[in-house]
Amino acid sequence: MKRLVLLGGGHAHLFVLEAFAREQPDAMVSLITPDVLTPYSGMMPGVIAGHYDYRQACIDLAPLAAQAGCALRLDSAVSLDAAQRQIRLASGEVIDYDLLSIDTGSTPRIPDLPGADTCGHPVKPIGQLLESWHTARAARSAAVIGAGAAGVEIIMALHHRQPRMRCTLIDRAPSILDGLPAGLQRRAMAELARQQVDVVTDAGVSGLDADTLTLEDGRSLPSQFTVWATGAAPPAWLRGSGLALDERGFIATGPTLQSPSHPEVFAAGDVATMIDSPRPKSGVFAVRAGPPLAANLLRAARGYTLQPWAPQTQALLLLACGRRHAIASRGGWSLQGDWVWRWKDRIDRAFMRRFAL
Template sequence: MAKKLLLVGGGHSNALVLKHWCRHPLADVELTLVSDVRQTPYSGMLPGYLAGFYSYGESHIDLAPLCASAGAIFVQDKAIAVNPEQNLLTTAEGRQLSFDCLSLDIGSTPFIDDIVGAEYGIPAKPVPQFLTAWLALLENIDQNRPKKVTLAIAGGGAGGVELAFNLQARLAKLFPAMGLDMQIWQRGAILLPHHSVQGRKLIERLLVKQNIAVLLNHPVTSIEPEFSPDDNPLTCYKLWSNDHWQSVNAVFLVTQASPAPWLAQSGLSLDSRGFVSVKPTLQSYSHGHIFAAGDVANMIDHPRPKAGVFAVRQGKPLFENLQHYLSHQTLKTFVPQSKYLSLLGTRDGRAIALWGPWASYGHCWWRLKDYIDRQFMAGFSA
């Protein structure tokens, strides 16, 4: 009887498992992917898509033909529960899918539970809902042609900074005569707290140059609708940080990552924030037949930031260990790099390069980033 391998979520790691499976399939294994979306975004190109540098197709992986090439079943549905004792996955549409081995790669969403009125904000994830809200905002601006738009980004990490640069680029290109006030609201006293002093100083200079305001020690505590003045036909909101507020037209939430709430009832071993605790083999600490990668996983022995680069790096070792597990072979350990090159695209065909304490900025880094990202995506169409 064929063993059942269930890939849950179409994140980078699981997509790479499918890519490698196309070349090296395993006999007597029934492979299934469950994903709530068919088009899964590639995080490296998503900011460039927002800025207008890439098309939707260039920045997304179509999971259906990828599954077909791998001989896998594609189920477009959302996972809502897993029972690792009974080996059952439950989906939003009521499916009960059995498995012998499962790989979880469902990503994360911004933590917004401490923001009153968070439903008025636009979370950066899930990406499809974010893109829908962003395109609706662009259409609203196009129809009403306000003299000025004020946008706020809650979160001063790398994701929030890159989003600010690229949203500004898109709006400046589409509406060059419109005034734009772009703001980053950062909870803490410094921007990009997980990056070097040199990197922070470089990015702060670029933000000043691009007229992007940074409000430090400004945690977003509340969002509430506000009556729109006559000179601004767009919807307005009061954005509060404790007892201080400003009027904005949209709030993008790029706060600390949080896991899917249903994991808390899964019985899997979780860390203090609710992410799946995994070994260096990417196996769950509590259930060896459950693997996890990408944002949903926390490598307890080698903790790393929630970044797409690590999900990509986990792809091949995840593929190898899934096959080794199903073949009763010894699993390999994976140690993620402690330093990694971070490339943040900006609005002008240049990029910021960050490596440990070192930082640089220029056209060459954009060309490198573009090359790396296009090579990555080309691997899914070969």
């Protein structure tokens, strides 16, 4: 019987486990992931804002794995040898596979600056960020470096939780939410102004300590709780794996979600880039890849022909604004309101219910 290893309990693998519970693959399946609880990122800013508790925003992988007939191993990959079809784990164990599916997400991109790792908190793992925030709740100032969707949501969530805390959002780009629709940028800017969050664009950070951030132009800003939300980087252990990678170091995949260099390896979510149809690193696309990944893993285990898949070009973006208010954007349109937050809340809770056994 083939050994099928699912590496990482990310969003796409939730759908794989769900599919395997309905239809057992002709394989011995195991899931390797460090934590039994996998956080659902869509609700995490809501955890910081105080609308949900952490447990409410996490999916318990144990019952999902059990229902799928899948052995759960709490460990993480530290290296991969694609030629030998072996994964080395943090515990020192080496796992052999015949088929491998990787959904381990990305790692935060943290620049090599004085104080960057000792005084700044990476946005991922989210559980760790929440713990750091818990111990820093008395902070009088906070800053988020990186004004992408996650950075904007986090600074507004921090402000909502501590309205008297001075909050700053910083980005090297000329505008927040760079590359996202203009309507969304405008609405988010207005919301940040309403909340009196300072927005500093066109500015790089050159260093930080426990109380202060220094910018490249010499300015300094107060920040006793600094979050790095500077984008997604590939996990370091992919280097040297022998897998074909894209130019940034993420796993290259084709339309069947297979590696072009090693067809027995599949990948989806932030860790992968579909070479012919690249999409932003976001939970929405990780979720979308889940069902086609599951279907192709079932086919691969049986030796059937795989089916190509192309992700949609546009996705609905729902940006939580700290308070129970959100902005929605898709293509050229955007709108906002308390009702948009309730809509987002319903979507998020339905997602959680789907995987709560």
